[in-house]
Amino acid sequence: xxxxxxxxxxxxxxxxxxxxxxxxxxxxxxxxxxxxxxxxxxxxxxxxxxxxxxxxxxxxxxxxxxxxxxxxxxxxxxxxxxxxxxxxxxxxxxxxxxxxxxxxxxxxxxxxxxxxxxxxxxxxxxxxxxxxxxxxxxxxxxxxxxxxxxxxxxxxxxxxxxxxxxxxxxxxxxxxxxxxxxxxxxxxxxxxxxxxxxxxxxxxxxxxxxxxxxxxxxxxxxxxxxxxxxxxxxxxxxxxxxxxxxxxxxxxxxxxxxxxxxxxxxxxxxxxxxxxxxxxxxxxxxxxxxxxxxxx
Amino acid sequence: xxxxxxxxxxxxxxxxxxxxxxxxxxxxxxxxxxxxxxxxxxxxxxxxxxxxxxxxxxxxxxxxxxxxxxxxxxxxxxxxxxxxxxxxxxxxxxxxxxxxxxxxxxxxxxxxxxxxxxxxxxxxxxxxxxxxxxxxxxxxxxxxxxxxxxxxxxxxxxxxxxxxxxxxxxxxxxxxxxxxxxxxxxxxxxxxxxxxxxxxxxxxxxxxxxxxxxxxxxxxxxxxxxxxxxxxxxxxxxxxxxxxxxxxxxxxxxxxxxxxxxxxxxxxxxxxxxxxxxxxxxxxxxxxxxxxxxxxxxxxxxxxxxxxxxxxxxxxxxxxxxxxxxxxxxxxxxxxxxxx
Numbered sequence: 001x002x003x004x005x006x007x008x009x010x011x012x013x014x015x016x017x018x019x020x021x022x023x024x025x026x027x028x029x030x031x032x033x034x035x036x037x038x039x040x041x042x043x044x045x046x047x048x049x050x051x052x053x054x055x056x057x058x059x060x061x062x063x064x065x066x067x068x069x070x071x072x073x074x075x076x077x078x079x080x081x082x083x084x085x086x087x088x089x090x091x092x093x094x095x096x097x098x099x100x101x102x103x104x105x106x107x108x109x110x111x112x113x114x115x116x117x118x119x120x121x122x123x124x125x126x127x128x129x130x131x132x133x134x135x136x137x138x139x140x141x142x143x144x145x146x147x148x149x150x151x152x153x154x155x156x157x158x159x160x161x162x163x164x165x166x167x168x169x170x171x172x173x174x175x176x177x178x179x180x181x182x183x184x185x186x187x188x189x190x191x192x193x194x195x196x197x198x199x200x201x202x203x204x205x206x207x208x209x210x211x212x213x214x215x216x217x218x219x220x221x222x223x224x225x226x227x228x229x230x231x232x233x234x235x236x237x238x239x240x241x242x243x244x245x246x247x248x249x250x251x252x253x254x255x256x257x258x259x260x261x262x263x264x265x266x267x268x269x270x271x272x273x274x275x276x277x278x279x280x281x282x283x284x285x286x287x288x289x290x291x292x293x294x295x296x
Numbered sequence: 297x298x299x300x301x302x303x304x305x306x307x308x309x310x311x312x313x314x315x316x317x318x319x320x321x322x323x324x325x326x327x328x329x330x331x332x333x334x335x336x337x338x339x340x341x342x343x344x345x346x347x348x349x350x351x352x353x354x355x356x357x358x359x360x361x362x363x364x365x366x367x368x369x370x371x372x373x374x375x376x377x378x379x380x381x382x383x384x385x386x387x388x389x390x391x392x393x394x395x396x397x398x399x400x401x402x403x404x405x406x407x408x409x410x411x412x413x414x415x416x417x418x419x420x421x422x423x424x425x426x427x428x429x430x431x432x433x434x435x436x437x438x439x440x441x442x443x444x445x446x447x448x449x450x451x452x453x454x455x456x457x458x459x460x461x462x463x464x465x466x467x468x469x470x471x472x473x474x475x476x477x478x479x480x481x482x483x484x485x486x487x488x489x490x491x492x493x494x495x496x497x498x499x500x501x502x503x504x505x506x507x508x509x510x511x512x513x514x515x516x517x518x519x520x521x522x523x524x525x526x527x528x529x530x531x532x533x534x535x536x537x538x539x540x541x542x543x544x545x546x547x548x549x550x551x552x553x554x555x556x557x558x559x560x561x562x563x564x565x566x567x568x569x570x571x572x573x574x575x576x577x578x579x580x581x582x583x584x585x586x587x588x589x590x591x592x593x594x595x596x597x598x599x600x601x602x603x604x605x606x607x608x609x610x611x612x613x614x615x616x617x618x619x620x621x622x623x624x625x626x627x628x629x630x631x632x633x634x635x636x
Contacts, residue, residue: 126361189401196355196396197467198389198419207415211406 035287
């Protein structure tokens with residue numbers, strides 16, 4: 001009987017050992033030039049942020065009243081100087097630190113808290129689901145910009161308060177995605193099969209639910225980074241996030257707006273940085289989404 | 297076979313009701329089933345007859361909030377219906393394990409086959425990762441997967457359908473269960489692969505001394521693997537007996553109808569295949585009497601008034617029918633030859 005069974009399987013025996021999931025994703029991602037460029041830009045920005053003290057030509061805090069608002073291209077000041085005579089290039093370089101931090105941190109905090117809420121609601125179901133998700137819906141009902149402004153306005157200006165308010169803004173959308181993906185995974189055969197093989201509820205959630213849910217949630221959260229950066233810049237622009245003299249792109253946009261008519265190019269620089277960063281994160285997300293084959 | 301005196305699995309009066317609303321669905325109604333040690337029973341029936349519900353009840357897989365289970369299920373003397381928490385988790389997979397119909401869906405797509413088998417083993421045994429991996433390799437060898445070392449690192453989607461079902465069987469057997477439940481394990485496969493999987497299951501069952509319940513809607517599959525057949529209709533077992541008894545001398549009109557609908561040699565070209573008139577009943581709205589009565593050619597008033605109790609025809613051949621006197625030798629000529 002064994003002999004009768006064996007011959008049909010020969011074709012499979014010759015197949016080379018297959019690559020893992022992530023190396024397949026990476027292979028597909030690499031073939032997408034737009035996504036690769038976006039990734040390159042983001043890596044570059046991160047490097048700039050990390051290496052800021054080494055590559056910035058001047059101290060970003062030291063100004064000089066005699067050389068205020070020089071245009072880009074001034075000798076010694078490649079991108080000119082701002083309204084207090086501080087070197088623009090150095091401030092943009094240092095600004096990458098706070099701006100990236102303000103963009104990425106709230107999203108990761110929200111990813112953590114939001115998926116915990118969503119997965120719990122989706123897996124437990126019933127009254128727990130109703131309670132959690134309706135609460136989330138109430139927060140979700142506020143327009144995100146208004147909510148961020150209201151929250152940080154109520155808590156007072158400052159980096160930490162800005163981070164907290166942005167995190168609260170991003171929890172609802174992530175929790176909702178996590179809940180819907182979990183609900184669909186929960187009823188799949190392999191979860192039932194895991195239960196049938198004696199796995200406990202915790203290990204099912206940890207391995208089978210999170211393993212299948214984190215990919216889509218992560219990709220969605222990546223797309224929020226761009227939004228978060230813009231919101232954080234917005235808060236700083238309104239004086240609610242980062243406070244002067246810290247270099248942050250949104251804040252620089254605010255303080256430079258007085259010079260809009262005398263040095264328009266100078267005013268546009270922080271905005272250009274925000275634009276480049278957020279569009280890179282968006283394009284990276286698109287590339288990841290198609291490489292991971294997530295239909296959303 | 298003298299296994300019935302001490303069955304490994306004993307189901308008595310199992311009734312499963314889904315949904316507590318105004319119209320609850322009674323998916324199972326008074327199912328009695330005893331599985332002997334080393335015995336294979338085929339549960340035969342059409343969609344919605346309660347085959348899978350029976351299997352899932354044994355593992356307590358039904359959502360407790362939306363289902364009500366009555367009756368008793370005893371496995372090796374332990375009442376499964378009263379198991380909770382840890383005891384239930386260590387019962388699932390270790391004592392009773394299940395092979396699912398669609399291996400593509402029953403295996404987690406983000407883990408390799410090896411990881412999944414390892415996990416199943418470590419749910420029950422405190423052994424090192426290396427030992428669990430060795431067990432996974434041993435299981436893949438057991439189900440005759442070629443180059444098993446390489447297959448450990450394969451994801452479910454990288455395998456062929458038959459290979460996946462083998463891996464599924466390896467997964468189910470990883471914790472060395474005593475009872476294997478197979479929920480239409482060959483339905484999703486190619487005809488040629490079906491035979492291989494059936495042979496494999498039959499072989500493993502003998503080799504490991506497994507007791508097995510095999511759910512199928514395919515009579516020829518039931519004949520191939522089973523010692524006994526239990527025919528289900530609308531949540532009740534209408535006929536049980538040895539394969540020979542049920543196939544050679546079926547006594548329930550539904551079984552007779554099922555057997556006569558089979559297309560086999562001797563049919564004349566151009567003739568229609570016989571079919572059972574009518575359609576399966578609505579489980580939320582069963583007639584007061586025998587559920588098959590509306591489609592039955594020999595139904596009498598008694599059939600429509602009350603549900604028939606099982607009648608023992610000798611040798612463990614039990615039929616739930618009032619009209620067994622009318623069904624003697626009814627289709628002996630139509631029944632296919634049984635060679636075992």
